[in-house]
Amino acid sequence: MPAIVRIGICSWADEGLVKTWYPRGVGTAEKRLRYYAERFDVVEADSPFYHLPDPAVTEKWALRTPDDFAFHLKASGELTGHREPADGVEAAAAAFLSSIEPLVAAGKARGVLLQFHPRVKKSTGPVAYVRFHGRNWQTWNKRDATKSWQRFDWDYSPEELGEWVGPVERLAAQAEEVYAMFNVNRNDQAPRAAAIFRRLLDEAGVRATGGEEPLPERPTLF
Secondary structure, eight states, X not given: OOOOEEEEESOSOOHHHHHHTSOXXXXXXXXXXXXXXXXXXXXXXXXXXXXXXOHHHHXXXXXXXXXXXXXEXXXXXXXXXXXXXXXXXXXXXXXXXXXXXXXXHTTOEEEEEOOOOTTSOOOOOSEEEEEEOOSOTTTTTOTTOSSGGGTSOOOOOHHHHHTTHHHHHHHHHHOSEEEEEEOOOSTTHHHHHHHHHHHHHHHTTOOEESSSOOOOOOXXXX
């Protein structure tokens, strides 16, 4: 049976999401992650690439998400050649693993994302991971960008995302796990694109999770 396509976003705390996606009253780190986890069952945490979180922080991530929630952690820059490790690669790897250990212990660290140079060739293994960065080629290599959204600023149309339904369906037939992660991050571009893609997959009969609003709780008499 084909794999279920799990749709998610590359971060739940981008400035644009905080300003435009989360409703009034969802203003703390805990409330934001719980709100996100009601709508998606997977997220990519990019922050470890720039600065390793304290294990106390990743423990809170584990406690604030459902049992079947999955985190993909972006490896620190010292592990992918973007920064020189002060004490060697082995020490950098140990520090990274220590920072995410609570997620590993909780069974929620589903994968580690390694951002290598474009010359590294890709292949399809048991896990297929598709990242949607938009199509704004004019800003892709913007060197004076101070915010990530200045590079990945794109509103996906249904037609553009429709081009990916077939390839993702084929990946679902070949791989054991399939993830479709949105990394367009001006305002609420990512959750809006995720909702469109989920609808397109549903219409095509491709099993998927994420990108839908949760059903309202039924009122009770007690």
